Amino acid sequence: MIFYLSGRLVDTNGAPGDAAIDLTDRGLTLGDGVFETMAVRGAQVTHLAAHLARLHRGLDVLGFEAPVDDGEIGHALEHVVQANAITEGVLRLTLTRGPAPRGLAGPEKPSPSLIITGATQDLDLGRPVAAIIATCTRRNEHSPLSRIKSLNYLDNILAVREARQQGADEALLLNGAGNLVSASAANLFAVIDGELVTPPASDGVLEGVMRAEVLRVLGGTERTLTPGDLARASEVFLTNSLSIRPLTKVDGVEIGTGPITEQAQKLVC
């Protein structure tokens, strides 16, 4: 694979050290950074402006800036797409506060690391999902981290691992108040009494790029959802930048699918 690392394209088949990051990078030592996952379709990065806007919202929370401007980031993404000849696939952009000596607060003038990796991948990911509601952990609606795409992904990892142990594909996460937030790697939509609804950011939701696109095109209401609301839903679906998938089972209980899910799925074709 050919990837982009802080200013240059690097081939992992080159010298081993080229494909590596400093051991003191705060992305590694403290999870101090943000990332974006973007779909590539027709050799084009999709929803680039929305991804960059969210990246900057995350950086505002963490208090550091990207080492290059959005134009350069866009070029770097294109370079990785071209260098790896990706027609359909996935890009990941990671931005950390960079290498630093010991200390939690971080350096006053950081040297952020920008890493872009990409690979060809089949994005026909509309298949139905069976989920559990995670019991091992909850999202923290009291932290701004619940609303940015930071490198602190362990709660989501614990949740999806619980799901897999129970033979499910995905996990839905509750927040501290016991309300539904999202899946481990996707936003949650439900159709209840004919109305399309999704939990609001204030409940601890990472506002996905595809979530915004669904709300923009199909409309819908942001309001708190409880686990009990799922039993009343005529359709439930999960959205992320790569896919829109019907959620057809939660904790073993079947949920129907229907026309609004189908309409939403057209957004990723």
Added chain:
Amino acid sequence: MIFYLSGRLVDTNGAPGDAAIDLTDRGLTLGDGVFETMAVRGAQVTHLAAHLARLHRGLDVLGFEAPVDDGEIGHALEHVVQANAITEGVLRLTLTRGPAPRGLAGPEKPSPSLIITGATQDLDLGRPVAAIIATCTRRNEHSPLSRIKSLNYLDNILAVREARQQGADEALLLNGAGNLVSASAANLFAVIDGELVTPPASDGVLEGVMRAEVLRVLGGTERTLTPGDLARASEVFLTNSLSIRPLTKVDGVEIGTGPITEQAQKLVC
């Protein structure tokens, strides 16, 4: 610096790639790992058994194992102490789930990365601390991550950065219920009505090795503390593996210090 990386000692003055970690390492991409920070005194690693026990409790939560046994980890730590001629200083052991392809759940058979870094550092860190109570974020007592030393350290980073912006040294964090948990990098003790108290793990506390040592030697009670309790405290102090420091100011209000803090401080001499 000479450090230990997954089975070998490496000198950062060697080939650049030697001092680096794979870009696909889940420690970097998802914060998927744990760490320990240990004091070195008299060229010896302090409280090694307690640190290793906590490391394993963290690994149990994350669901992977160290690539080598405790004996080998101990030898590797000693090697780093000797190779860097550390008499007084700090070691950091980082253990990640290792390199992996895309996907949150992680590989069934991971290849964890073990990284040990160390440096000489003056550990005479008993100086008084001024803190704020962080308003930007809270700890998540509903997540097992609040009780292990994972690489997901961003809430603590946000809190200490808020403190520094306000001219304070440290931040105390509340949990979702609004109770006191700890400082950004230390446990919290208070002497109230003559009784030594510290918040219980169930409030979202990382159970520090020095916290356990203080409870073992000085006694004390684990119970929920509210911000209002600090106003009634005759002494407040912060403990971590490197230091025990009196907390003499919170949100601008002075707190006294006294004999129990002094007794505790003898534990790190």
